[in-house]
Amino acid sequence: ISAGSSRARDETDVTVDLEGFDSGPMVFTQVASHNGTDAVTSRVTSKSSDSFQFRMQEEEALDGNHATEQVDWIAIEDVDGGPLDITTMGAVNHNFSAAEFGAIDGEVGLLAAMQTFNGSDTAALRYEDLTGSSVRIKVEEERSNDAEVAHLPEEIAVLTAETGLYELA
16 A cells, blocks of 8 residues: 655646555546635555556636646555455446445445546436445536536546454455
């Protein structure tokens, strides 16, 4: 697992260098500051074993000229056993798709993030029907510029864990 924080401005790709990964890890990003007043999200645009790129996205109707923000990130390779389960889903679009993961007893915590940038419209993930072994996820585009919400398929990373405090070895 590697974690950090980077600065991003506008809708420009930011490259983050990584060390110690054998393959492209799953990457979770989150805008962690509030310097610009317009709504903004973050999207992973590419990744490999030694780096990944992300960018911020504003609503489609805005100009893409956003203030500099702090974006926190976590990169994690698939883990063998332990309290976490990482699942990847390919070809997730604007329709709900099911993901199955290792059975979890108790309350489930979930993080999900797009790992590709196939559809360039501003979008985020939505989920429903979360159980101890599955969830349904879709890509939902925002509609500030038009009513069209069809989105190209994206690869999704899903990290699940039984809620509580864990120590990773």
